[in-house]
Amino acid sequence: MTHRIRKAQRGLSMVESLVALVVLSIGLLGIASLYVTSLRTGRTALIRTQAVSLVSDLGDRIRANSRANTTAPAAYDLATYGGAPVTHGCVSASNCSADQLAEDDLSHWLDNVNASLPGPVAQVLVTRGGPGLPDQYDIQLTWQEASENFNYRASTFVIAATP
Numbered sequence: 001m002t003h004r005i006r007k008a009q010r011g012l013s014m015v016e017s018l019v020a021l022v023v024l025s026i027g028l029l030g031i032a033s034l035y036v037t038s039l040r041t042g043r044t045a046l047i048r049t050q051a052v053s054l055v056s057d058l059g060d061r062i063r064a065n066s067r068a069n070t071t072a073p074a075a076y077d078l079a080t081y082g083g084a085p086v087t088h089g090c091v092s093a094s095n096c097s098a099d100q101l102a103e104d105d106l107s108h109w110l111d112n113v114n115a116s117l118p119g120p121v122a123q124v125l126v127t128r129g130g131p132g133l134p135d136q137y138d139i140q141l142t143w144q145e146a147s148e149n150f151n152y153r154a155s156t157f158v159i160a161a162t163p
Helices: 014-064 066-071 098-116
Strands: 121-127 135-144 152-161
Touching: 014 066, 014 098, 014 135, 066 098, 098 121
Parallel strands: none
Antiparallel strands: 121 135, 135 152
């Protein structure tokens, strides 16, 4: 009777090691992809938060300048300036007219928009309300999202300012 003596396997074979390395590599690539996606969406959320804050800031400036709302609502319409609004150095409504304060507000606001958003395009359009209806200020911000195809995403906010 012949007995075969079996040797116990010690360690891993080369094939098992390579398979484990491939599986580990695929898992790490998935984690890296997830990390890049989370960075991109975090940046997008930050930019959208900044845009909402900027639009809210201009809305507050429009509401605060009640003299421009009642006498010349078009003072906040960016289309009326042709180019960029001029800074007048207004400290309060006491040292500037309502129109100058509106132009000063727009100038400072546009500086903040250009510093905060990538590739921004800003518009402020005024729609005159009818009798007994408030004027509406349509504040539109468009910026360039950092996505694969570089789409533009716009946010539009309408503020009704009552005189």
